[in-house]
Amino acid sequence: MTRSKERSAKAEKSLPEAVQTAIESCRLRGAQVTPLREAVLTALWSADCPIGAYDLRDQLSETLGRNISAASIYRTLDFLCVQGLAARIESRNAYVACAHPEHDHTCIHFVCNDCGASSEIEDKKLERLLAADAEALGFAIDHRVIELSGSCVACQRAAE
Ligand SMILES: [Zn+2]
Ligand SMILES: [Zn+2]
Secondary structure, eight states: OOGGGOOOGGGTSOHHHHHHHHHHHHHHTTOOOOHHHHHHHHHHHHOSSOBOHHHHHHHHHHHHTSOOOHHHHHHHHHHHHHTTSEEEEGGGTEEEEOSOTTSOOOEEEEEETTTOOEEEEOOHHHHHHHHHHHHHHTOOOOOOEEEEEEOOHHHHHHHO
């Protein structure tokens, strides 16, 4: 089976199961999952598109019924990214839930310019190439997010 052909794993898992798996993997590593962290993670999993920190703040202030500062949203997002549960899409200045939080991997995101949707795949071949390049440079990678932009299947069909 080639993992590179796989579509986003988000679609395959139901939301609570995916969030629970992610939280469980965090706890196993000894990281605290506070209600806010869980709420942000759930919001990221529920979204079809990458979400910005300020949109998350507005959304969560409403769902949690209290004012949440942008600073605490940023701290929470940092935590989720460090834990490998979320990734920042640099080109959009927005965040997505990581579709494969169970293991250490390179996040490869295909982001649609038209509808903003993003899908994530894992590509072992690419990971091996990057690891070999890093090794040749003596470089220690701590963050691996690759973004590709273009047009998703649905938007290409809609444009036909
Ligand atoms: Zn990922
Ligand atoms: Zn699209």
